[in-house]
Structures are given as structure tokens and as C-alpha cells.
Amino acid sequence: MKTLSFVLLAPLAAFAAETTPPPRLEPVVVTATRDARPxxxxxxxxxxxxxxxxxxxxxxxxxxxxxxxxxxxxxxxxxxxxxxxxxxxxxxxxxxxxxxxxxxxxxxxxxxxxxxxxxxxxxxxxxxxxxxxxxxxxxxxxxxxxxxxxxxxxxxAPPPAAELEADALAGSDGLWRAGASWRGPLTANAGLRVDA
Known part of the structure; x- marks a missing residue:
């Protein structure tokens, strides 16, 4: 029984010794830009x-x-x-x-x-x-x-000075549109725009 187990384990040990680890690949970095470009x-x-x-x-x-x-x-x-x-x-x-x-x-x-x-x-x-x-x-x-x-x-973007704008549009087949817009700065770094 002992001889049989040795015969079965010997080929496995020889196979493990012959295999070498695969070469290590350099890391690949993939980037995609979503910033402002021309x-x-x-x-x-x-x-x-x-x-x-x-x-x-x-x-x-x-x-x-x-x-x-x-x-x-x-x-x-x-x-x-x-x-x-x-x-x-x-x-x-x-x-x-x-x-x-x-x-x-x-x-x-x-x-x-x-x-x-x-x-x-x-x-x-x-x-x-x-x-x-x-x-x-x-x-x-x-x-x-x-x-x-x-x-x-x-x-x-809101302009540096406050602006108020109104417009109206009329056309055939009952087309009409009226609009108003206020835009201006709130603080040095923020602005606001309101459209109706």
C-alpha cells in the first residue's frame, strides 16, 4: 500500500516542479476624459x-x-x-x-x-x-x-450685472408664447437665473 501511494504522488511532485509562474504583466491604466476641450x-x-x-x-x-x-x-x-x-x-x-x-x-x-x-x-x-x-x-x-x-x-451663465428680459411670440394657428427671465449674481462666486 505504501509503494502505491508513492508511485501516485511522485508524478504530481515532478509536474509541480516543472511549471513556472507566468510572467507578470505591467498594469494597464485606461482613462477617459469628460472635461472641456476644443x-x-x-x-x-x-x-x-x-x-x-x-x-x-x-x-x-x-x-x-x-x-x-x-x-x-x-x-x-x-x-x-x-x-x-x-x-x-x-x-x-x-x-x-x-x-x-x-x-x-x-x-x-x-x-x-x-x-x-x-x-x-x-x-x-x-x-x-x-x-x-x-x-x-x-x-x-x-x-x-x-x-x-x-x-x-x-x-x-448669469451675467455679472442683473438683467430682466421679457419676450412674446405670436403666430398662425393660435401659436403664442410669452416669457420672462431674470438673471444676475447672488454672491461673488454664484449666480441665479429664473425663467418663466
Whole structure:
């Protein structure tokens, strides 16, 4: 019995002695930037619509007025405020029965997409927007999984001196809009903007 156990353990000891540990690999660090950079330095499909583009000869009621000029993006205004717009970037969001699905929405850097991937764009205040950025393609994965694209709306910063502005718009088919805005500094490092 003792001879048999020695015969079985001898090949295992020889096998363990012959194996060497694999070579140790150097650590790999992967970083992705989400800070402000010039548009020409960003290697992604990114479009920026500034304030004049958003408001040029438009009532600025919703994103359906300005976003169709972005390539690869389809916006369907269903003429039903309960369902909101249907936004599709390269096919993502095309099957949403209401709202926006499969895209990430941000308002001044604050996520406007629910954890289940559903979002609404009706709360974006285009009258106060400085710019809208649309990120398409694989770089939108930097903002999380299931992100077929990213739509970010950035508000204008309050000016150094207080300003009050009022505007009105009227058109055919009963179109009308009235708005008021107050913006100004609160402290040396903070400002406030109120739009109605």
C-alpha cells in the first residue's frame, strides 16, 4: 500500500516542479476624459448647436425644432405633450413608445435619464440654453451602458450685472408664447437665473 501511494504522488511532485509562474504583466491604466476641450480635439461624433442656432426663426418650444439638423439623429414630434418627443440616434430609441429610451439626457451636467433608461426632454428650457451638445456613436459609452447617444443641454451663465428680459411670440394657428427671465449674481462666486 505504501509503494502505491508513492508511485501516485511522485508524478504530481515532478509536474509541480516543472511549471513556472507566468510572467507578470505591467498594469494597464485606461482613462477617459469628460472635461472641456476644443471640438477639434475630441475624437468623437459630436455636434454643438449654439443659442443662435436654437432660436433662429423658431419659437424655441422644443428640441424638435433644432435637432433634425444633426446627422444621424431623428426627432419625431408626436403633437402629444403626454408622449413627449421620440429621439433616435443611429437607431437607438427608435422603438420607444413614449419619451426617450436608450439615450442619455443631461441638463447642465445633471442626469435627466431614469435608471431604467427612460427620459423626457420636455423639461429642457431652450429659451435659457446656451448650447446643446449631441454625442453619437461608441464614445457615448463613456456615459454608461445602453447609451446609444447623449443629448446635453447647457444653460447660459448669469451675467455679472442683473438683467430682466421679457419676450412674446405670436403666430398662425393660435401659436403664442410669452416669457420672462431674470438673471444676475447672488454672491461673488454664484449666480441665479429664473425663467418663466
Amino acid at each position: 471640438l477639434t480635439d475630441v475624437p468623437a461624433s459630436l455636434d454643438v448647436l449654439d443659442a443662435t442656432t436654437l432660436r433662429r426663426a423658431r419659437p424655441a418650444l422644443g428640441l424638435a425644432e433644432a435637432l433634425p439638423r444633426v446627422p444621424g439623429l431623428v426627432v419625431r414630434d408626436r403633437q402629444n405633450q403626454a408622449q413627449d418627443l421620440q429621439v433616435s440616434i443611429r437607431g437607438f430609441g427608435a422603438r420607444a413608445s413614449f419619451g426617450v429610451r436608450g439615450l442619455r439626457l443631461y441638463a447642465d451636467g445633471i442626469p435627466a435619464t431614469m435608471p431604467d433608461g427612460q427620459g423626457q426632454v420636455s423639461h429642457f428650457a431652450l429659451g435659457a440654453a446656451e448650447r446643446v451638445e449631441v454625442l453619437r456613436g461608441p464614445y457615448s459609452a463613456l456615459y454608461g451602458n445602453s447609451a446609444g447617444g447623449v443629448v446635453s443641454v447647457f444653460s447660459e
